[in-house]
Amino acid sequence: MIEPFRFEAPQAALDDLHERLDRARWPERETVDDWSQGVPLDAMKALVEHWRHRYDWRACEAKINALPNFTSEIDGLPIHFIHVRSAHQDALPIILTHGWPGSILEFLDVIDPLTNPEKHGGSAQDAFHVVIPSLPGYGFSGKPADTGWGVERIANAWAILMQRLGYGRYVAQGGDWGSAVTRMMAAQRPEGLEAIHLNMVIVFPNAGEDNSDAEAQEAIAVANAHKRWGLGYSTQQSTRPQTLAYALADSPIGQAAWIYEKLQAWTDNDGRAEDALPAEAILDLITLYWLTNTGGSSARLYWESFSTAFGDSPIELPVACSIFPAEMRRPPRRWAERVFSNIIHWNRLEKGGHFAAFEQPSLFVSELRNAFRKIR
Template structure:
């Protein structure tokens, strides 16, 4: 599909409408899927029967137009930042004292990852909350994701995205704001918090980018030891997708652009590994919500462009670590998350820890799995800064 150009410096309403020919092409590709034989043992990836069942749902019951209407109801807009067209959702609160809040997704997420949070965050009274917890919400699509443009050259990593989001918030008229993120969104939020004069007054993440030193591993208490073991298991058995995208994003991009079932299987593998579930992550997230996420990659054709974020970030990380984070921050650690951190670990790396909680349920996709818990964690983190 072709995205209409956006005038520089303007934030303009953008109606998402996928041509019916693109949906018909998807239906045809699903019908002509060349299926492999069944797996020979557990742990080799999503089981054949699960993918076949998902495709039946996709072709017979899933409705993209429902998803499209939801996107268009949430302040869907486009603007150009640093030469790149950016798609975003911008939902203002009815509360006069609401504070702006930037929500940052990662891979394989999209702006829809936060849809269950937008109502409670912008209009807490209507959702059983308090008016003083209200936020104006801004949710941009990462460069190369969803209906944002695809970079045509290198350099669009975490740091440049952080700078772009700072400019985006300024352009929207927000000079004193908060930021929240998970996955790569947590890395972007962390980078925003290290930019002097950004306007960002506080951060919250549900993926703590904290990696214990050998000394911390040696001195770990039982809870920290479990965190170390969880990260080691993920690195040993579950991060093949990340290594591929960090080293050969173009290679996997050909497959992700050409096969909808291949794309769905690639993403479902991640959900299998890091959603907090009892056997099937789609019992937690829901098949339609999962397919919405897949469609946000399939329809704009972002299989390669979104994967390149890993390639970009790996080269940024080679530049070395930074000092303690200066912006006040809160952490929500969910049990299904691959990377977890204790309070004492994060307090050694950030100057002001506003909040740290170990949750009893939920995983990597907290906004999709446990939206009510995440909403309350965000509110709790920023209450102290609202009254400061």
């Protein structure tokens, strides 16, 4: 039921990528001097030049394959996951869930600090056994051929996976879609789930309440700006993902721009995505989407669940929240307390954005250690 997994991209696929990049037909330059119309032409050309002439996918592939990778069929779909056990047998099992346009790659730099804490400023009591699945339709997991793979079904699949791995007691963590899946797990309360941690916290103010304080005003302004300028991608993916899929499957530059824009918009940077993430890491993520042809299949999760993913169902399990300063939603704690009745950790960080583990692995690890010490 659990099979070892290894990925090796056919050389023909890499050659095809290079040929497509060489044949690129570029649009005209934007009519502004910033990113307000999308990825600027000069920035896109620079990224593609790096991709074509200096980037090495095989280095990323080697990092992935150096870890214990597996697949297991759950509810009729092959689910890929990384599973790294700590040398400490009493370590706390944790399942980490990525979002869009993320992947398992976001978590590669936190695996060793979580499983071997003494090497990274922690103690043996901080150790975790780490499970990192690829969402259905993402990365190396199977692509659903029928409707129904929304967050509820994914949350149930993750509970089955943890049970299948023999973990009778565990915690869950997520951001972006991972936040929605993790919250749904807490709402479903599968046997063994003890607590959750979120690094994207979507909760809402009550109508008519006094939100004149600075923290609430900032939260409202940030949310309104995202609604005004940041939801075009999600409207497309939640309504017509198949139409989008043709462009993303056929054009590597189109796929790259679709992701690169969000890495610039959602990371804690000084104007460039490369301020927050190395160019190699950016291209690792983009190339993973390209080689697995998951632009369309990953978008369908929005069609399945976007309108219902972040409801206000009460959560009684212990909840830990880390609010990063460049996150697209930064609510005050009192909004969250109406949904989460047992908040065990709440912290506002000084740096970092939407891709917390990817951008700030040390801070991310510290947050998980501090949060889950309370339930060990």
